[in-house]
Amino acid sequence: MSNWIDICSVNDLQADSGICALVEEQQIAIFYMPKAKAIYAINNYDPFGKVHVLSRGLLGDIKEEPMVCSPLYKQHYSLITGVCFEDETVKNTIYAIRIENDRVEISLEG
Amino acid sequence: MSKKQTLVVIGNGMVGHNFLENLVASNIKDNYEIVTFCEEVRPAYDRVHLTEFFSGKSAEDLTMVTEGFFEDNNIKIHLGDKAIAIDTRNKFVTSAKGAAISYDKLVLATGSYPFVPPVSGHDRKNCFVYRTIEDLEAMTDAAKSAKVGAVIGGGLLGLEAAKALQDLNLKTNVVQFSPRLMSAQLDDGGAGMLAQKIEALGVSVLTGKNTTKIIDGDECHHKLVFADGTELETDIVLFSTGIRPRDEIARSSGIEVGARGGIVIDDHCKTSDPDIYAIGECAVWKEQTFGLVAPGYSMGRTVVADLAGQLVPFEGADMSTKLKLNGVDVASIGDAHAKTKGSLVYTYQNGADEIYKRLVVSSDKKKLLGAVLVGDASGYGTLLQYSLNNIDLPEHPDALILPGRSDESVGLGPDALPASAQICSCFDVTKGQICSAVESGCSSMASLKAETKAATGCGGCSALLKSVLDSELEKSGIAVSTDICEHFAHTRRDLYNIIMVEDIKTFDTLLEKHGNGGSGCEICKQAVGSILASYWNDYILKQEHLSLQDTNDTFLANMQKDGTYSVVPRMTGGEVTPDGLIAVGQVAKKYKLYTKITGGQRVDLFGARVDQLPLIWEELIAAGFESGHAYGKSLRTVKSCVGSTWCRFGVDDSVGLAIELENRYKGLRSPHKIKFAVSGCTRECAEAQSKDIGVIATEGGWNLYVCGNGGMKPRHADLFATNLDKETLIKYIDRVLTFYVRSADRLQRTSVWMENMEGGLDYLKSVVIDDRLGICSSLENQMQHVVNNYQCEWKTTIADESKLKRFRTFINSDKTDDNILFVEERGQIRPANEQERKHAAIAEEV
Numbered sequence: 001m002s003n004w005i006d007i008c009s010v011n012d013l014q015a016d017s018g019i020c021a022l023v024e025e026q027q028i029a030i031f032y033m034p035k036a037k038a039i040y041a042i043n044n045y046d047p048f049g050k051v052h053v054l055s056r057g058l059l060g061d062i063k064e065e066p067m068v069c070s071p072l073y074k075q076h077y078s079l080i081t082g083v084c085f086e087d088e089t090v091k092n093t094i095y096a097i098r099i100e101n102d103r104v105e106i107s108l109e110g
Numbered sequence: 111m112s113k114k115q116t117l118v119v120i121g122n123g124m125v126g127h128n129f130l131e132n133l134v135a136s137n138i139k140d141n142y143e144i145v146t147f148c149e150e151v152r153p154a155y156d157r158v159h160l161t162e163f164f165s166g167k168s169a170e171d172l173t174m175v176t177e178g179f180f181e182d183n184n185i186k187i188h189l190g191d192k193a194i195a196i197d198t199r200n201k202f203v204t205s206a207k208g209a210a211i212s213y214d215k216l217v218l219a220t221g222s223y224p225f226v227p228p229v230s231g232h233d234r235k236n237c238f239v240y241r242t243i244e245d246l247e248a249m250t251d252a253a254k255s256a257k258v259g260a261v262i263g264g265g266l267l268g269l270e271a272a273k274a275l276q277d278l279n280l281k282t283n284v285v286q287f288s289p290r291l292m293s294a295q296l297d298d299g300g301a302g303m304l305a306q307k308i309e310a311l312g313v314s315v316l317t318g319k320n321t322t323k324i325i326d327g328d329e330c331h332h333k334l335v336f337a338d339g340t341e342l343e344t345d346i347v348l349f350s351t352g353i354r355p356r357d358e359i360a361r362s363s364g365i366e367v368g369a370r371g372g373i374v375i376d377d378h379c380k381t382s383d384p385d386i387y388a389i390g391e392c393a394v395w396k397e398q399t400f401g402l403v404a405p406g407y408s409m410g411r412t413v414v415a416d417l418a419g420q421l422v423p424f425e426g427a428d429m430s431t432k433l434k435l436n437g438v439d440v441a442s443i444g445d446a447h448a449k450t451k452g453s454l455v456y457t458y459q460n461g462a463d464e465i466y467k468r469l470v471v472s473s474d475k476k477k478l479l480g481a482v483l484v485g486d487a488s489g490y491g492t493l494l495q496y497s498l499n500n501i502d503l504p505e506h507p508d509a510l511i512l513p514g515r516s517d518e519s520v521g522l523g524p525d526a527l528p529a530s531a532q533i534c535s536c537f538d539v540t541k542g543q544i545c546s547a548v549e550s551g552c553s554s555m556a557s558l559k560a561e562t563k564a565a566t567g568c569g570g571c572s573a574l575l576k577s578v579l580d581s582e583l584e585k586s587g588i589a590v591s592t593d594i595c596e597h598f599a600h601t602r603r604d605l606y607n608i609i610m611v612e613d614i615k616t617f618d619t620l621l622e623k624h625g626n627g628g629s630g631c632e633i634c635k636q637a638v639g640s641i642l643a644s645y646w647n648d649y650i651l652k653q654e655h656l657s658l659q660d661t662n663d664t665f666l667a668n669m670q671k672d673g674t675y676s677v678v679p680r681m682t683g684g685e686v687t688p689d690g691l692i693a694v695g696q697v698a699k700k701y702k703l704y705t706k707i708t709g710g711q712r713v714d715l716f717g718a719r720v721d722q723l724p725l726i727w728e729e730l731i732a733a734g735f736e737s738g739h740a741y742g743k744s745l746r747t748v749k750s751c752v753g754s755t756w757c758r759f760g761v762d763d764s765v766g767l768a769i770e771l772e773n774r775y776k777g778l779r780s781p782h783k784i785k786f787a788v789s790g791c792t793r794e795c796a797e798a799q800s801k802d803i804g805v806i807a808t809e810g811g812w813n814l815y816v817c818g819n820g821g822m823k824p825r826h827a828d829l830f831a832t833n834l835d836k837e838t839l840i841k842y843i844d845r846v847l848t849f850y851v852r853s854a855d856r857l858q859r860t861s862v863w864m865e866n867m868e869g870g871l872d873y874l875k876s877v878v879i880d881d882r883l884g885i886c887s888s889l890e891n892q893m894q895h896v897v898n899n900y901q902c903e904w905k906t907t908i909a910d911e912s913k914l915k916r917f918r919t920f921i922n923s924d925k926t927d928d929n930i931l932f933v934e935e936r937g938q939i940r941p942a943n944e945q946e947r948k949h950a951a952i953a954e955e956v
Binding site: 012015017020021035036052056058059060061062064067069074 | 596636653673
């Protein structure tokens, strides 16, 4: 069973945009799309810029696959698989995330 | 199916390997057991791009063999083993390592060897040839203890080799026997221009030098002694004096060779033995040898066809070439020397730009026979098509080489080419094949290249390929897309008009009414965010606009490479009080920021963490500063010189006007950043002519310049109107800027916007000054709306508790990002580099 960790309230999220959470010393970017009732979690690390900034990237989709665009060098990462659209050999970590009773919870186990 | 026959290929160079690729791609591949001999220790690699070995490419980068090629196709390769004899009666090949392979069919692709003239001393240490990767490795080794290098031979390959010596940091000389460089391809004029250009790159060119011997040097390792009595000292000698066919295996096996060497072949590439073929540089066809890969590839295709029982005879090859030598474009087509009887010559020589062009045409001026291009080979594709396809020349053929004789269309549109026209000569791809690939669904260069291989060899045909693609797409009704992105089938200008006409105020409404589905992306979101801000001038961090902004706009600061931000308070016109400077300094000191003066006459504070931004701005605002909009695609600064207030030469108050203009247009969002400058006299100390909007004071009033910029592609601004009073000046600027904001593409600067506008500057003047479109009052009103609704975005943000939440580093912790690390340099901070980070990490563990 997944071990869900409480992060914050739904009201702390930014609609159609990102925030960052610190979970067991890992930086995790959380994106929330209220219209699609979707929430995603991806490691905040930008493998090209080598800094922790993805939560501050622009959100969108490419061919209907939700993605975040790095604010530094504009690579796109799938929020479903973590794979970089520009270089498929680069894959960022995706985490399980859910909203339970208006609380946001993350699991660090694959 | 009967038992498989054995096909043996001797030689795995570029031509031998290309033959194997064609063979296994054909429908006869299952008829043969395939065996190949490769004398070198590595299978086929790209000899054409050998020079790139010195600019960092490895042997692996140069390989022509796709992974698993031999295994997947069941080809047995004898690597590092040389075939030494053919028993044509009993039909078997023996190798240096003792292998004996029976064959049914044999293909010789033994290539050529570098010819070294028999001058005395040619075999001294550190005398090389330029053919294999091993040659290059030996040269590289020798270069370590050398200072000077000389290439003997100023042909195509010799000049390539000279580049290699330069890359090895040697003082490089090219020694040419003939009076001109590239004597096979160029005439005297072209060769002279080429020599001039190559010398400018630091290579000494010595022509008409017959090397008689190589002896011990006085200062260098060698001394070259020439027939005219002169000498040249050098540490390394590189022979590039032509190639000779490698025909020894044919010679010793009784196969016919030509009088001047080379294995004699017929139109089907068959040698004197009907079961043996020869292809590439080792073959001689109608007493001609071919020292380029494309004819060799073409011979290989002839052999595959012959094996399959089809007739695709080899018909000779066009020896036209285009290449870049040390960055110098050189091209030669057909009869460059005008040897054809009655041929006429046109020559264009531009000494200033070092361009030389020569056309050789038939006596009736109808057909192109040959051409030479040095310094600018952009016309090569078009000229080659005229020559290869026998297309009638325009009335004035010299229009093809003269710059901008605009009454004639000089380009050869792709529609003028017949279907049989060869577009890609490396892989023999015709226009017809490209058209059918487009018809069957290839709609991008990438898919077209993958499907046809066109433009994947030397790449010289890619511009032509693109024009055929565009033309075919257009004909089949597939518009070349100008859509901003996959979410909107509109240009930025369309979207602007839609927003204006339909009074649309949010991205969501626009997406719902005019989008293609999906939620948007960084391209359309930012573009629409910018349009909405230009038109309505709402607070950009309003809930409905926030998600449209890129990180700089979202956090109202400029993200730097380490994820921290820089902060720029506005200093209108570059004016700041001592108290203001002290306040900025105190903030910088308190938050330990790196400070630097910008090009726009203000102060930039670097190294602020996202959570520090509101605190920093609270203090800056208290000291009377407001946002400098350095983060936005918006008006940045109005730079000024000190003007008539202080300057002995000043004609008018440039600082006063700069401040007034900056205050008027600050906060204006636009397709790209906008910069202004105002100079107080024609000495132009504010550099106003390099700005989007430049103003210069004259005795008669203000002169207005528009659409200049610095940056990657600098452009001087154009003089738009002279001797204006301030009121008219501002009216014109209002109109120009609003018209730009309305009609430019996304991320298009004012310069490109105007250059792409039909009618250019004159048209812009007619719209702005003569009100040709009748929109001037609407343009002014819109600008007035923006001016009236200005707000300092930082002031609004600080006052709104709910907006500040976003500036926390972590939503669930008060910690800050401990990956941000600074070190000190020249008394200030800077981001730590990777090594310094590692060091810090180790120190922490200890």
